[in-house]
Amino acid sequence: MDDLNRRQILELLGASFGATVLPATAVRGEAARPAAPTFALPAPPVRPYTRPARPVTAVIIGHGSRGSLYGSFALKMPEEWRIAGVAEPIDYRRERCAADHSLAADRVFTTWEQVFERPRLADVAVITTQDRMHFAPAMAALERGYDLLLEKPIAPSWEECRAIYRKVVERNAIVAVCHVLRYAPYFVQLREVIASGIIGDVVSIQHLEPVQHLHMSHSFVRGPWRRKDESTPIILAKSCHDLDLLCWWTGRRCTRVSAFGSLTKFTAANAPAGAPAHCLDGCPAEAACPYHAGNVYVHKKTWGTYHIVTPDRSAAGILAELRKGQYGRCVYHCDNDVPDHMVTNLEFAGGITTAFSLEACTSYGGRRTRVMGTLGDIVGDEELLEVTLFAGGKAVWDVTQAAADLEGHGGGDLRMVRDLVQAVAQRDPALLPTTLQRSMESHQMAFAAEESRLAGGAPRTVDLAL
Ligand SMILES: NC(=O)c1ccc[n+]([C@@H]2O[C@H](COP(=O)([O-])OP(=O)(O)OC[C@H]3O[C@@H](n4cnc5c(N)ncnc54)[C@H](O)[C@@H]3O)[C@@H](O)[C@H]2O)c1
Numbered sequence: 031m032d033d034l035n036r037r038q039i040l041e042l043l044g045a046s047f048g049a050t051v052l053p054a055t056a057v058r059g060e061a062a063r064p065a066a067p068t069f070a071l072p073a074p075p076v077r078p079y080t081r082p083a084r085p086v087t088a089v090i091i092g093h094g095s096r097g098s099l100y101g102s103f104a105l106k107m108p109e110e111w112r113i114a115g116v117a118e119p120i121d122y123r124r125e126r127c128a129a130d131h132s133l134a135a136d137r138v139f140t141t142w143e144q145v146f147e148r149p150r151l152a153d154v155a156v157i158t159t160q161d162r163m164h165f166a167p168a169m170a171a172l173e174r175g176y177d178l179l180l181e182k183p184i185a186p187s188w189e190e191c192r193a194i195y196r197k198v199v200e201r202n203a204i205v206a207v208c209h210v211l212r213y214a215p216y217f218v219q220l221r222e223v224i225a226s227g228i229i230g231d232v233v234s235i236q237h238l239e240p241v242q243h244l245h246m247s248h249s250f251v252r253g254p255w256r257r258k259d260e261s262t263p264i265i266l267a268k269s270c271h272d273l274d275l276l277c278w279w280t281g282r283r284c285t286r287v288s289a290f291g292s293l294t295k296f297t298a299a300n301a302p303a304g305a306p307a308h309c310l311d312g313c314p315a316e317a318a319c320p321y322h323a324g325n326v327y328v329h330k331k332t333w334g335t336y337h338i339v340t341p342d343r344s345a346a347g348i349l350a351e352l353r354k355g356q357y358g359r360c361v362y363h364c365d366n367d368v369p370d371h372m373v374t375n376l377e378f379a380g381g382i383t384t385a386f387s388l389e390a391c392t393s394y395g396g397r398r399t400r401v402m403g404t405l406g407d408i409v410g411d412e413e414l415l416e417v418t419l420f421a422g423g424k425a426v427w428d429v430t431q432a433a434a435d436l437e438g439h440g441g442g443d444l445r446m447v448r449d450l451v452q453a454v455a456q457r458d459p460a461l462l463p464t465t466l467q468r469s470m471e472s473h474q475m476a477f478a479a480e481e482s483r484l485a486g487g488a489p490r491t492v493d494l495a496l
Pocket of ligand 1: 091092093094095096097117118119120123140141142143158159160161162163181182183208209210254267337439
């Protein structure tokens with residue numbers, strides 16, 4: 031009686047995909063609309079779930095923000111997922127992991143190379159180092175016979191993505207690329223509406239990723255993703271999720287892209303008069319500037335402090351680090367070069383057109399999507415989905431009413447690890463909802479979009495030559 035079907039598991043997670051038909055209100059930010067007939071949205075298929083005979087074990091390569099999150103799931107579902115080792119150079123992070131998961135000293139390493147010098151010590155290697163440090167540990171892990179939980183982006187160049195793909199095929203490894211939105215109930219439901227055919231054939235999609243100005247300033251101005259040469263182009267680092275969603279929703283191959291974008295707001299030209307290089311060196315604009323580091327991270331706490339590296343997590347410790355460190359820099363005096371706005375037009379096979387915008391200058395987050403079909407349309411904002419049929423009928427579905435456990439990318443993070451556990455325990459990659467090859471399509475689209483942007487929008491073909 032160990033077998034549970036996927037529906038039961040979703041129920042354990044508190045999820046139910048049946049459409050919650052609300053009064054015909056409107057998607058956030060839209061004007062209210064008159065009442066209209068309602069109908070139930072099609073429910074995503076239920077996939078079988080089998081409790082693993084033993085927990086799938088993992089070694090975490092890079093116990094930072096993502097690595098520690100994936101590790102924490104072992105405490106939530108110890109019968110399915112167990113952390114068996116860690117490699118992390120920052121002492122307090124490594125020690126935290128060892129303590130949380132009761133790791134013996136010989137399972138705790140300061141760098142990934144040490145892990146792969148040894149015989150395989152777990153089923154899965156969780157590759158959660160920074161963008162430019164995925165390739166080498168991923169290849170070493172595959173060589174040692176590990177399956178992978180591989181953070182996106184797969185790698186910063188198409189050649190490296192392809193080398194990983196070939197190694198995965200050669201080793202017959204199971205790989206989940208962390209395109210976590212594919213597992214999130216909202217996006218699963220949106221895809222199901224499209225796949226059901228009720229809005230007819232998809233003609234066009236308009237998709238907006240509002241990065242949110244503080245998120246931009248933290249990650250892409252001060253943080254690790256601020257420079258393309260040290261990380262990856264923002265269209266890959268931030269938006270490979272969105273490009274992957276477009277592939278999934280259209281169900282087609284992307285054929286051509288054209289992109290424009292630049293860095294407009296977070297530049298020296300916009301620095302307040304007299305602003306010093308570090309906010310805490312007496313910035314005259316402190317009261318008016320939403321990015322003053324002392325206020326953002328300590329006094330007003332408008333953004334999180336996880337990425338600020340210091341063993342002293344007290345306010346005093348964070349402030350001391352801000353006085354000299356990268357997160358204390360004036361956002362107008364950083365060495366960032368990735369665009370803060372970018373529009374990408376993508377053509378898919380069959381003539382489907384999609385327009386994608388990445389925008390830093392928004393006060394809100396939450397992806398906004400409009401899908402235009404031959405028989406109806408969808409408007410969504412990562413919480414509500416409004417589906418309207420041209421022949422009559424409207425449904426409004428609210429993910430917060432339909433599913434629970436929506437922490438972490440709308441609940442995608444945890445559900446992805448559960449699916450990986452299924453796939454590894456049963457040695458069946460089909461138990462994952464997507465493949466490495468599919469994930470690579472989004473990367474190829476991102477590389478082509480960046481090339482087009484740098485060429486002033488000149489169209490680029492997308493050719494998935496593996
Ligand atoms: N799937 C998503 O939606 C999502 C969201 C955020 C970040 N990411 C990606 O996840 C990855 C990690 O991001 P993060 O925010 O956790 O970064 P992070 O900086 O918090 O974590 C990376 C960790 O790797 C460690 N590290 C550095 N050198 C190492 C070495 N030689 N051996 C082992 N570990 C080493 C660092 O000390 C750090 O703790 C990035 O590639 C990022 O783009 C994905």
